[in-house]
Amino acid sequence: MTVLTENTYKPLTNEDAAALVRKLKLIDGHDLAVSEIGDGNLNLVFRVQSSTESIIVKQALPYAKVVGESWPLTLDRARIESEALILAAKYVPDLVPKVLYSDSTLAVTIMEDLSDHSILRKSLIEGTAFSKLAAHIGQFTARTAFYTSDFYLHPFEKKKLVQHFSNPELCKITEDLVFTDPFFDHDTNEFSSALKPDVEKIWNDELLKKEAATLKYQFLTQAEVLLHGDLHTGSIFVTEKSTKVIDPEFAFYGPIGFDLGQFFANIALNYLSQHHHSSEPFNRKETQETLLTVIQETWTVFQNEFTRLVHEESKEVFARTPGVLQNVLEKTFIDSVGFAGCEIIRRTIGLAHVADLDSIPCEDVQLFLKKKALHLGTSLIKSRKSISSIEQFTSIIRGA
Ligand SMILES: Nc1ncnc2c1ncn2[C@@H]1O[C@H](COP(=O)(O)OP(=O)(O)O)[C@@H](O)[C@H]1O
Numbered sequence: 001m002t003v004l005t006e007n008t009y010k011p012l013t014n015e016d017a018a019a020l021v022r023k024l025k026l027i028d029g030h031d032l033a034v035s036e037i038g039d040g041n042l043n044l045v046f047r048v049q050s051s052t053e054s055i056i057v058k059q060a061l062p063y064a065k066v067v068g069e070s071w072p073l074t075l076d077r078a079r080i081e082s083e084a085l086i087l088a089a090k091y092v093p094d095l096v097p098k099v100l101y102s103d104s105t106l107a108v109t110i111m112e113d114l115s116d117h118s119i120l121r122k123s124l125i126e127g128t129a130f131s132k133l134a135a136h137i138g139q140f141t142a143r144t145a146f147y148t149s150d151f152y153l154h155p156f157e158k159k160k161l162v163q164h165f166s167n168p169e170l171c172k173i174t175e176d177l178v179f180t181d182p183f184f185d186h187d188t189n190e191f192s193s194a195l196k197p198d199v200e201k202i203w204n205d206e207l208l209k210k211e212a213a214t215l216k217y218q219f220l221t222q223a224e225v226l227l228h229g230d231l232h233t234g235s236i237f238v239t240e241k242s243t244k245v246i247d248p249e250f251a252f253y254g255p256i257g258f259d260l261g262q263f264f265a266n267i268a269l270n271y272l273s274q275h276h277h278s279s280e281p282f283n284r285k286e287t288q289e290t291l292l293t294v295i296q297e298t299w300t301v302f303q304n305e306f307t308r309l310v311h312e313e314s315k316e317v318f319a320r321t322p323g324v325l326q327n328v329l330e331k332t333f334i335d336s337v338g339f340a341g342c343e344i345i346r347r348t349i350g351l352a353h354v355a356d357l358d359s360i361p362c363e364d365v366q367l368f369l370k371k372k373a374l375h376l377g378t379s380l381i382k383s384r385k386s387i388s389s390i391e392q393f394t395s396i397i398r399g400a
């Protein structure tokens with residue numbers, strides 16, 4: 001078995017993945033069956049199974065899988081992913097998969113197999129609701145934010161973490177794909193010609209572009225907390241009782257509202273897609289209202305838990321000065337609305353779309369809903385500063 005001894009990188013085959021698991025004795029090494037199950041944009045994911053147990057071996061490729069070798073990409077993202085999972089496990093142990101082994105040379109993370117869970121995006125498309133989801137994501141975002149922030153950490157320790165999680169190449173993907181390319185006639189964009197008039201409206205909207213640029217600037221400059229960095233519904237595994245956040249390879253220090261905004265946007269995109277996915281009007285309304293409740297409850301849990309932690313555990317001398325926490329929370333809320341708007345637009349016309357909208361077979365319905373998505377994203381970005389409550393935010397989604 002060479003993969004472990006050469007101390008060089010090579011993309012794993014199924015046989016290599018099995019050999020690695022056997023060598024590490026992580027599960028019973030007899031009769032291992034291996035399948036590559038990766039359906040994401042960037043990495044290989046192997047499921048290695050014995051007759052009684054299974055395990056996941058995730059490996060970064062030296063390029064973006066969705067585009068190919070013409071888009072080289074740092075292997076350091078595997079280190080970032082495993083270390084972000086290990087750090088999150090200190091504060092939200094039940095909400096992330098257990099990391100069993102990692103190797104930054106091979107760019108491998110071996111983790112708990114969550115195949116008894118489903119990917120949230122898929123379940124939402126099927127119309128399934130999860131009663132614990134909002135509480136879990138509210139806890140996840142609040143606790144990972146607080147414990148990596150200046151409210152909790154000594155400034156030296158925090159700045160060390162900022163350096164440790166410096167993730168320039170993956171951040172550049174977000175800077176381009178979320179905050180830049182969709183607002184210009186860029187060759188990474190993808191949309192049907194029937195949507196072109198709506199897209200051109202975006203490209204010609206100078207106020208919108210100024211506001212998108214402001215949000216991009218915040219993403220570029222505000223090292224507030226360690227973020228997951230890509231908290232969409234394809235990065236969340238669920239059962240009725242359990243939620244697990246996976247895939248933090250985009251982790252970096254950024255503005256607190258970014259993870260919340262990405263989550264809200266992907267729930268809002270599913271909300272829009274329910275116009276098609278649940279055709280029975282009563283069921284559709286019920287499903288849609290449940291989705292809006294998820295957004296509201298996530299924000300409420302985030303706000304309450306972050307507040308509790310600041311009151312009970314903050315080491316920052318100004319933490320209890322009246323108005324300080326309130327300012328941080330108000331800024332976080334406004335940012336999250338704006339970031340949600342950018343994510344909605346990019347998932348509609350940018351490089352990486354979402355199945356919620358793209359799997360709708362009727363082109364006219366897809367077009368109708370994508371127009372709504374672009375309109376919603378635009379108004380969230382432009383009017384975020386005048387949206388003063390989570391109820392107002394969800395009523396804008398309801399009215400889209
Ligand atoms: N711990 C896990 N347990 C079970 N399946 C997993 C696990 N991690 C990833 N997968 C599967 O692999 C897919 C891609 O994983 P992901 O981490 O999102 O990869 P990428 O970084 O390429 O987006 C997931 O949609 C899921 O089906």
Ligand SMILES: CSC[C@H]1O[C@H](OP(=O)(O)O)[C@H](O)[C@@H]1O
Pocket residue numbers: 040041042064066173174177230234235247351352
């Ligand atoms: C060329 S990367 C595009 C897109 O893919 C990432 O998501 P995932 O790895 O979960 O599939 C991320 O959202 C990037 O913006």
